[in-house]
Amino acid sequence: MHLEVLAYRGQAPGGWHIDGQKRWIGNSTFADVLVVLARNADTQQLNGFIVRKGAPGLKATKIENKIGLRMVQNGDIVFNKVFVPEEDRLPGITSFKDISKVLAISRIMVAWQPIGISMGVFDMCHRYLKERKQFGVPLASFQLNQEKLVRMLGNIQSMLLVGWRLCKLYESGKMTPGHASLGKAWNSRMAREVVSLGRELLGGNGILADFLVAKAFCDLEPIYSYEGTYDINSLVTGREITGIASFKPAAALAKARL
16 A cells, blocks of 8 residues: 655665655565655656665564455555665656556456455355255255355356456457456455355354355455455446546536536
8 A cells, every 4th residue: 555655866876765654565574675666756756666675764564463364464664765776766667657557467366366265165165065964964955055155156157257358358468457457346346245155154164263264254355455446446447438537526527516
C-alpha cells in the first residue's frame, strides 16, 4: 500500500533522497533488495528505485497477528532521507502508466491463486462428505450437501475458463488492463463463495485450524483485497467497457446534481 513516499534530489550529488512510509509490503522485512515506487518531486510522476537492505534511514517492521497468508511477512516501511544513487533508479518507470503494465501481469497470477485454493477446498469437502456418516449414511447422500458441492464445482470451472482465457489474451498480446482486472475480481469473488460453502459443509470442523478449509477461508480474504480490491478492479473493467471513469465523479457531474 502506497501511503506517501517522495523522491527528490538531495544535496548529495549523483542520486536521490526518499522520504515517506509504505504499508503491507510483502517480505520487506528480510528482502535484500526493495523495488520502491516513489513520487518524483519535480515531475509529480511515479518513478521506480532500487533500495538496498541496510541502507541508512531505512526501517522495515513486520506486521503481526495476520489471520491469512501468514507465510508472507508483510511489513511497515519507513524511509528517512534514504539515499539512492542515480544508477539504482529504474529508467523504464517514469509514470503510473509504466507501473500499470506490471500490475496487469501480477493480476494474472492473482487470478490463478483463488483457483488453486478453491480446488483444494473442493477436494477436502468431497472427501469429508464421502467418509463422514450421519444417521448411518455418508454426508454426501444429503441433497443440500450435494447442491453445495455442485455450486463449488461450477464456480471452479468458471474460474478455470477465466484464467485460461486471460493467459491466452496475454500470450497473444491482446490483454488489456480491463481483462486483467476482470480476471482477478471475478475469480476472487467466486473463490470467496467456494470457501464459504466449504466451511458450511464441514460444520463445526470448518472453523478448526486442523482442517484445510479454515486456513483457506482465512487465506482467501487478503487475496480478495490485494492487487486491487474487488471494487477497484471492477471499476477498472467498467471504465474500459463504458469509456467512463467512475473512480470519482467529474466536476461537471457533481455540479449538475446540485
